Amino acid sequence: MTTPAPRPVIASLPRYVPGARGAADGPEPIKLSSNEMPYGPLPSIVSVVEQASGEMHRYPDMMASDVTEAIAKHCGVRPAQVVTGGGSVAVLSHILQAYTGLGDEVMFAWRSFEAYPILTQLVGASPVTVPLDSESRHDLPAMASAVNERTKLIMLCSPNNPTGPTIHLDEFEEFMAAVPQTVLVVLDEAYGEFVRDADTVDGIEALTRHPNLVLLRTFSKAYGLAGLRLGYAVASDEIAANVRTCVTPFSVSGVAQAAGIASLDAKEELLERVEIIVAERHRVADALREQGWTVPDAQGNFVWLGVREGTEALAAAMAGAARPVLVRPFVGHGVRITIGSPEENDALIAALADYPDKA
Numbered sequence: 245m246t247t248p249a250p251r252p253v254i255a256s257l258p259r260y261v262p263g264a265r266g267a268a269d270g271p272e273p274i275k276l277s278s279n280e281m282p283y284g285p286l287p288s289i290v291s292v293v294e295q296a297s298g299e300m301h302r303y304p305d306m307m308a309s310d311v312t313e314a315i316a317k318h319c320g321v322r323p324a325q326v327v328t329g330g331g332s333v334a335v336l337s338h339i340l341q342a343y344t345g346l347g348d349e350v351m352f353a354w355r356s357f358e359a360y361p362i363l364t365q366l367v368g369a370s371p372v373t374v375p376l377d378s379e380s381r382h383d384l385p386a387m388a389s390a391v392n393e394r395t396k397l398i399m400l401c402s403p404n405n406p407t408g409p410t411i412h413l414d415e416f417e418e419f420m421a422a423v424p425q426t427v428l429v430v431l432d433e434a435y436g437e438f439v440r441d442a443d444t445v446d447g448i449e450a451l452t453r454h455p456n457l458v459l460l461r462t463f464s465k466a467y468g469l470a471g472l473r474l475g476y477a478v479a480s481d482e483i484a485a486n487v488r489t490c491v492t493p494f495s496v497s498g499v500a501q502a503a504g505i506a507s508l509d510a511k512e513e514l515l516e517r518v519e520i521i522v523a524e525r526h527r528v529a530d531a532l533r534e535q536g537w538t539v540p541d542a543q544g545n546f547v548w549l550g551v552r553e554g555t556e557a558l559a560a561a562m563a564g565a566a567r568p569v570l571v572r573p574f575v576g577h578g579v580r581i582t583i584g585s586p587e588e589n590d591a592l593i594a595a596l597a598d599y600p601d602k603a
């Protein structure tokens with residue numbers, strides 16, 4: 245039977261790998277594979293969501309005006325500078341649609357967030373990757389010197405998913421000075437709330453100096469709304485307007501809009517949970533280093549074990565532990581492990597203690 249042929253790029257793209265779910269039978273696994281918060285929603289947010297769900301027969305506010313205003317206030321910018329979408333990954337795809345296409349190059353460090361090469365190729369642009377340095381950090385001088393006349397957009401990820409370190413202000417400024425202003429620079433701060441490295445570039449502050457900068461942020465991580473899909477970009481009015489042209493109409497549900505506003509109202513309480521995760525991140529990283537693992541600077545809600553060709557074996561051993569732990573393997577590179585609740589982290593530390601091939 246003849247069936248319609250998709251665009252050739254569709255067959256060649258790597259698949260976006262979802263977090264492992266674990267076996268249906270056997271002990272309940274600890275899920276440390278998707279950089280989610282281990283804590284469920286606050287009762288105040290559940291009640292707002294319940295209320296908003298009563299309107300599910302209606303289309304939501306297409307402009308998501310109230311949540312956009314709340315985000316703008318939270319960031320200290322104007323609503324015209326904010327674009328919301330169904331998760332920051334959707335917003336990123338709209339940024340790429342607005343600014344890149346066939347013949348353009350999109351540059352990013354590698355390894356970094358696995359969606360970057362997929363979304364780049366979907367718009368017909370070509371990914372250009374620059375290896376991370378020996379400390380799993382962005383090599384910004386190498387990225388700046390790889391810029392050419394086809395470079396249209398550069399993705400920076402701080403903290404870098406999956407390796408953990410942030411981009412520092414001084415290296416960022418040097419980089420921005422070297423990159424032409426005709427190149428759009430997207431700073432992905434998905435894990436920004438977890439950062440405690442004081443030298444890290446602050447995207448909002450940097451926006452005031454760089455008209456070609458776009459920030460990408462999400463409610464999925466620190467705010468614990470991964471399942472509701474709400475992310476946003478912050479940029480100049482002009483860039484924001486161009487990105488808004490590409491958004492899928494009504495893609496942020498009324499429930500997600502209400503939950504976003506309620507989360508910002510409950511910011512203090514939610515950020516207390518972030519403090520717990522940060523403290524646990526220090527505890528886990530120290531314990532693993534003591535066991536003999538090499539753990540790069542961890543500034544997100546995860547740690548990175550760059551075990552290279554040992555990746556699949558390590559992930560399989562964790563999944564097969566007495567209390568199974570689901571981690572995220574990146575074949576050939578390493579294993580990313582989300583920081584969970586203190587009890588989950590105890591189980592993780594115990595499972596890694598006996599592993600023979602520590603790297």
Ligand code: PMP
Pocket residue numbers: 278279330331332333334357401405432434461462463464470474475
């Ligand atoms: N950026 C980075 C660096 C991420 O790790 C993720 C999620 N894993 C995202 C963006 C997308 O998050 P979401 O679509 O849930 O907002």
